[in-house]
Amino acid sequence: MLIGVVIPVVIRQSIFGLPFYVTTQFATILGSAIAIILGYIGYRRMLLFPGISSGGYVITYLTITFSALVLIMFVLRLDYSRLQVASCYTLSVATLLFIHLKFERSREFLFSYVPGGLVEDLPRLPHVRWHRIETPEMVLKGEDAVVVDLHADHDPRWESAIAKWVLAGIPLYDARLAKEQLTGRVEINHLYENTLGSLNPNNVLLKMKSVVDFFMAALLIIIFMPFMAVIAAMIKIDSKGPAIFKQKRMGFRASPFTVYKFRTMFVASETHDVETLRQSAMTKDGDVRITKFGRLLRRTRLDELPQLFNILKGDMSLIGPRPEAVALSEWYESQIPFYHYRHIIKPGLTGWAQVNQGHVTDVTDVREKLNLDFYYVKNYSIWLDMLIALRTIAIVFTGIGAR
Known part of the structure; x- marks a missing residue:
């Protein structure tokens, strides 16, 4: 908020001498602040997995909220500073990306995993504290997510437990996705459905x-x-x-x-x-x-x-x-x-x-x-x-x- 809202206001005021309570200035400040808050909330809600692509949520959500801001201003015919909104958007994206790269990606997550298949290799991967679920009846407490190899054969007790965790709202990821996002690599031994998303890009x-x-x-x-x-x-x-x-x-x-x-x-x-x-x-x-x-x-x-x-x-x-x-x-x-x-x-x-x-x-x-x-x-x-x-x-x- 300091970098994305206050700094552009101070710069504009020092150049043009416009106080913040002028209608155009006030609408721009209030709208930009709301766009940053909503964009940050959307980013935090999606930031469950500490993978490489998670930084894309910064750009996605701030772009959505600032675009919505401009659209609302246009529909309601409210006067606002286009240059200041653009400055707020650019500085906010740059600041949040810096915070994400510097701090969020190094934050340690707690993931539980169901034994079997590819998950046995996961505890060696960084930035995650791995907890092995020994039995389907084990009670989960405080996990950020559960990782399971969905291509492996699990007995009915595990299948029932996995369904129960999903219904309880616990994020569940396939082991292949977890490995890809934590390492930045896609290992291919056989071509199967969704290996590369599409063999012919859009x-x-x-x-x-x-x-x-x-x-x-x-x-x-x-x-x-x-x-x-x-x-x-x-x-x-x-x-x-x-x-x-x-x-x-x-x-x-x-x-x-x-x-x-x-x-x-x-x-x-x-x-x-x-x-x-x-x-x-x-x-x-x-x-x-x-x-x-x-x-x-x-x-x-x-x-x-x-x-x-x-x-x-x-x-x-x-x-x-x-x-x-x-x-x-x-x-x-x-x-x-x-x-x-x-x-x-x-x-x-x-x-x-x-x-x-x-x-x-x-x-x-x-x-x-x-x-x-x-x-x-x-x-x-x-x-x-x-x-x-x-x-x-x-x-x-x-x-x-x-x-």
């Missing part, structure tokens, strides 16, 4: 995302063009060869495309041997092929900036699974089941796997990366994109996860 959402990507890429190119020109000149000074590196990578719906990057390695001789291409596409720790300036570019991820032109062309998105070299992608497909399903959405400049795991090439690590990619495919939302963008900015300054 085309309307994808098209909307493409429009946003186009305009954002165009804006970022205009902003960073002078900076990219300086980087290109530094690459040319540092080593012989072109400033831009081009490589065939696997794209949307498994269609190869040419990706652009700033060159970070010494120019190698051209080859068409599949094994050589695969090995050259793998970057190892301390790789001797990387130039001095190239190490800095890789550590800060600035070598990826030319991919803004790939986004402008429609080959890529700002956020999505990172595209792999064609030779590597074909090899992974032969080694890892379901690997090709990561191509059902456009590859991205940065992604969920990128900010959680960094660069990997080993098949075991790539399996883990695939679980992260599938989590993004299944749980795609504006909130998740915002979280990835924030973590990417942090990586640019820290260099964590680069090679």
